[in-house]
Amino acid sequence: MEKYLKNKLGQGDNRFFIVYTLIAAFGAYFCMYAFRKPFSVATYADLSFLEMDLKTLLVIAQVLGYALSKFLGIKIISELKSQSRFWMFLGLMAFAELMLLMFAWVPVSWKVLFIFLNGIPLGLIWGIVFSYLEGRKMSELLGAGLSISFIVSSGAVKSVGKWLVLDFGISEFWMPVLTGLMFFPLLILFAWMLHLIPPPNERDQQLRTKRAPLNARQRRELLQKFALGIFFMVVFYTLLSAYRDFRDNFAVEIWSALGYSDQPSIFTISEIPIALTVLVIIGSLMFVKDNKKALAYYHYLIIASMLLVLSCTMLYQAGIVSPSVWMILMGLGLYLAYVPFNCLIFDRLLATFKYVGTAGFLIYLADSFGYLGSISILLVKNFSFLNISWLDFFVVISYTLGIFGILTMSGSLLYFKSKLNTNSKKINLNEIAGSSTGS
Secondary structure, eight states: OHHHHHHTTTTTTTHHHHHHHHHHEEEEEEHTTTTTTTGOOOOOOOOOEEEEEHHHHHHHHHHHHHHHHHHHHHHTTTTOOOGGGGHHHHHHHHHHHHHHHHHSSSSSHHHHHHHHHHHHHHTHHHHHHTTTTTSSTHHHHHHHHHHHHHHHHHHHHHHHHHHHHHHHHHOTTHHHHHHHHHHHHHHHHHHHHHTTTOOOOOOHHHHHBOOOOOHHHHHHHHHHHHHHHHHHHHHHHHHHHHHHHHHHHTHHHHHHHTTTTTTHHHHTTTTHHHHHHHHHHHHGGGGOOHHHHHHHHHHHHHHHHHHHHHHHHHHHHSSSSOOOHHHHHHHHHHHHHHHHHIIHHHHHHHHTTTBOOOHHHHHHHHHHEEEEHHHHHHHHHHHSSSSOOHHHHHHHHHHHHHHHHHHHHHHHHHOOOOOHHHHHHHHHHHHHHHHHHHO
């Protein structure tokens, strides 16, 4: 079977390659969420630790572990060799499952530590999976397919977790490890499928620039070359990631406040139209061959998505759209901005400026600050004077995200357009100088 699949993947059959790779990448990352998100569907009612609501503290602890792994990933993922990916993937996931077992077994006072340790390996999985997809002529489609996994999977594994608690009477503390155990065989299968995917071919490298590991000096040079543009992107993504994480971790509380309590299917059903729409819109950018245009289109798409977030929130507060429609449209606006940052906008950035490197480095740089933003939002909600409900807090940060996103991404767009104009002038001057010398 392995030999057959390798031969088939190497024959240049685009349809087989796309379907196979989409299934492998989607499945692998979907399964990862079974080790990360099920604990958040529990409420841990009336439990506290260190004078904090236990669930909030557990979410902060896991996000801290996730944020730490993103900082580690700046080096680990940017230097990752292809031959190490398979075993690193499985080793990280096995460690995450072990930490969930310890989370279930230890007293409440120790649970925060083990959910923190659970987050550390999981934060490296995205970079490993996306390394199989980047730098290809069809990276848009593959990346969009991978990205819808975290739109659908979060809701799906929460539904499984809630099902275990409601229908089988599983403890809220044992439910996460049992959910992970259910998905582990599939995880191994999809990791093996990823392992068989061949590297980008010569045509891919011509269209998207060769991808190679980056050492410390090369990472500094890349940041210096695009400092202001990357700054705008990272600042916006910090708030965007915090917003997405808040919506994800406290979906139970928000949906309950909207009148959808005790309906496990809502977490999955509400995300399916979002995932399909994002896949169609972002996947269609695969047909934009000009990398400069594609980079600009991603900026326009993100700015438009922030306008959607602002307008939908206004319409919801005015009573014009229903709560369920509002939540779906908010999710659409969120993920139309979030998905490009997790793979594609950085892939196009490197291709636009013909920079040899890995998109994984820039993804992890943005993610590391993004999850610090997640922690900051939770601390503000828990300790500040904002004594408001989860739903009202979600409305407040929706307005903040929309306004902030339009400003920062407009700044990023203007910066990269200016950078391209400067490069174009340099090329023209060199051509003039060359022709003058020749004459």
